[in-house]
Amino acid sequence: MQHLTARVTQDARVKTFENGRSVVNFKVVKNRYYKNKEGKRIEQAEFFQCSYWRTAKIAPYITKGQVVELLGEPSADCYIGIDGKPVPVMRLKVNEIIFHSAQKKAEEKSTDNTNKNTAESSDDLPF
Template sequence: MNITGRLTRNAEVRILSNEKQVVNFSVAVNDSYRNKQGERVEQTTYFDCAYWITPNVAILLTKGTLVELIGRVSTRAWVNKEGEPRAGLNFHTSQIKLHGGSRRAETVQAIEQSENSGFTAQGIEDDLPF
């Protein structure tokens, strides 16, 4: 499944008890439709996202960044402290594409490939003259 939206906060890297690292971030996906009265209705859906492949992409995932994600959706339900039932959507991300600049998209691909090939992503710099 693909979703496209904007990050609602900067990504965070968490280290789990088994020493695995996961990048957590949240994405807002905007949609609109016309109801029976012909009025335009705006709707926003929020996804809590997890990315397990490499924690290095967290530096690129900042609030407001437009991203296209490939992965799968799951739901979760819980009862909050006040005893009210709550629900949310998780998106288990397998690929990330940044929009708004081809250089940033290339950087994500380079980071993902470096993780698979054993190289580090520290050598990736922006070589623009300004």
């Protein structure tokens, strides 16, 4: 199981199958920082395609810009792009989602530099 805190890059989509089972699909991005050989700080975005099979009722809450904490099973895939080069794809089969309130830009610029992201109570969600 992998634990991942990331930002949703597009609103969730629900796909319902003929047997009545549904899956919620969405994408997230996590920024990773490291220093190169010269000591320069590098930022690299890592994108994940996520699927959540437990309930489709969660889909309206997974919106672009939302910060989520995910626990799930990662896998890697690859396909050939239009240019003929392999394109890696990271996937995450999500078992658990924890929602965080979005941090406003004004708060980011505040002088107290406190982290205002807090997990929302699971009592507020209808599932």
